[in-house]
Amino acid sequence: MPKRVDVDARRAEILDAAVRVFARKGFASSRIEDVAAEAGVAKGSVYLAVSSREELLTAAFDQYRARAEEQLAIPGTGPALDRLAELIRATVAMLAAHPDYARVLLDVWAARSPIDMAAVYAGYRAAIAGLLREAGAEGQLRAGIGEEHAAVIVGAIEGCLVQWLADDQVRLVDLAEPIVAVCVEGLRR
Template sequence: MPKRVDVAARRSEILDAAVRVFARKGFAASRIEDVAAEAGVAKGSVYLAVSSREELLTAAFDQYRARARAQLALPSTGSALDRLGALIRAAVAMLAAHPDHARVLLDVWAARSPIDMAAVYADYRAAIAELLREARDDGHLRAGIGPEHAAVIVGAIEGCLVQWLADDRVRLVDLTEPLVAVCVDGIRR
């Protein structure tokens, strides 16, 4: 009797293996064979899960994007600035918990890929801009703070991420509270 394979679980294992390989070797240098070896499956099993290396990258990135979207669905209790602080803490914790996904992001930024990074950033900017609008309406923001500051806050998080990935002396989790101090307390009235 043939062995039954949980297709969804196998696909998830392959995607996780792909992220590890892409993080270690870079997307351009990675091959389907590398992903198969990392996942402990035959090359054909990878092709049963995805049709190409680009689709593998897209599917792996979709996992990351789902995690990122979950961070945006934080509870709506507390002031807007308290929720902004919680969002920053959650984003940093998510990135720190998945360093291979973060490394793959660097590769995605550097190369032309099928990944729509602009959409991910737009989601974060929109969520942060809404919190800033609410904080302004509640009278909690310093004068001159507007929706354009959402891009600055996202940039601060991403800048810390890049430093963490580039320099192993930098610990991303240690930057969480300084990020909150600058990006939340720094704009508070």
């Protein structure tokens, strides 16, 4: 009797393997054969899951983006700035827990890729801007704080991420509270 394969589980294994390979070798230097070897499957199995290397990158990134969007969608209670601080902490923790995805992000930023990073950032900024609007309505913000500060908060997180990837002396998990201190407490009335 032929062995039955859980198609969704196999696809997830292949995507995880692709992220490890892309993080280690870079997207441009990675081949489908490398991903297949990392996943412990035949090259044809990768092509059953995706049709191209670009689709593999997109699918892996979509999987990561889904995790990030889950965090953005978590409804919170309490003051908006407290929820923003928790969102920052959760985002930093998620990034630190998945360093290979973070390394692949650098590759995506540097290359022309099939991933629409502008749309990804727009989603992050929109979530943060919504919290800033709520904080303003609650009277929590000091004067002069607007939705454009959402880009600065995203930039602070991304800047810390890049430093962590570039410098072994930087520990991303140790930067959540400093980001909160600057990007949340610095806005508080």
